[in-house]
Amino acid sequence: MTKIISIANQKGGVGKTTTTINLATSLSAINKKVLIIDADPQGNASTGLGIPYEDRSPNLYELIIDRELDPSAIKETQVPNLKIITSNTNLAAAEVELANVEKREFVLEEILNKTKNFDFIIIDCPPALGFLTINSLVASSSVIVPLQSEFFALEGISSLMNTIQLIKENYNSKLNVEGILLTMVDKRNSLSSLVEKDVREHFGEIVYTTTIPRNVKISEAPSHGKPALIYDVNCSGSMAYIGLAKEIINKQGQ
Numbered sequence: 001m002t003k004i005i006s007i008a009n010q011k012g013g014v015g016k017t018t019t020t021i022n023l024a025t026s027l028s029a030i031n032k033k034v035l036i037i038d039a040d041p042q043g044n045a046s047t048g049l050g051i052p053y054e055d056r057s058p059n060l061y062e063l064i065i066d067r068e069l070d071p072s073a074i075k076e077t078q079v080p081n082l083k084i085i086t087s088n089t090n091l092a093a094a095e096v097e098l099a100n101v102e103k104r105e106f107v108l109e110e111i112l113n114k115t116k117n118f119d120f121i122i123i124d125c126p127p128a129l130g131f132l133t134i135n136s137l138v139a140s141s142s143v144i145v146p147l148q149s150e151f152f153a154l155e156g157i158s159s160l161m162n163t164i165q166l167i168k169e170n171y172n173s174k175l176n177v178e179g180i181l182l183t184m185v186d187k188r189n190s191l192s193s194l195v196e197k198d199v200r201e202h203f204g205e206i207v208y209t210t211t212i213p214r215n216v217k218i219s220e221a222p223s224h225g226k227p228a229l230i231y232d233v234n235c236s237g238s239m240a241y242i243g244l245a246k247e248i249i250n251k252q253g254q
Helices: 018-030 044-048 058-065 089-097 102-112 131-139 155-172 189-206 216-224 236-252
Strands: 003-007 036-037 072-078 081-085 120-124 143-148 177-185
Touching: 003 018, 003 131, 018 044, 018 081, 018 120, 018 143, 018 216, 018 236, 044 216, 044 236, 058 072, 058 089, 058 102, 072 216, 081 089, 089 131, 102 131, 131 177, 155 177, 177 189, 177 236, 216 236
Parallel strands: 003 120, 003 143, 036 081, 036 120, 143 177
Antiparallel strands: 072 081
């Protein structure tokens, strides 16, 4: 069975794309076959894996409009075992173009049901609770919520949790929260520690033991079109994502 995980939070800049790329790379490194779906019109996951803009056709927008999987949309990356369905700014039009389409919440699920031979599909959601995020959640078995270790971290997460619950009740009874991932953690900062304490007290066991530190190498890697694990496998950020992958694998007993 393919496990489909959405990386979602309607707040921008919390590390969704960074988590998508580096978690997928970590899972690929332990011989899992992984497919990334770049469901954000900004196309940052595609850029972060070094896919040039001109090489992004066919992409997710075309698949959604056609409601069909074109195998040529599944593109190789520089990481063994890791493939990607790319996106570009055209994807922003999908919401308008499918506004009156029947069962429009299930379009992405229909497409992903036709993929084969992947252990994990990881969806990088846009920073909004619109059509693309709802489609992603309907298609997924679980959600990882990256949460930045800052004062406003918990602001808005209740909206996301309510959306997840509504989707579970109305469209996808199997959907659950895989985990909450604390990102951009600075252990030297007392506020960062207080936020972590609050989040763990509020959400308990669904918060991952692994936290992702603030790390220069993680920030630099996308500008080189590489995951942090390829850019610098020994940096603290890379080691943290390897730890996260282990935690996810152990959780599902693989």
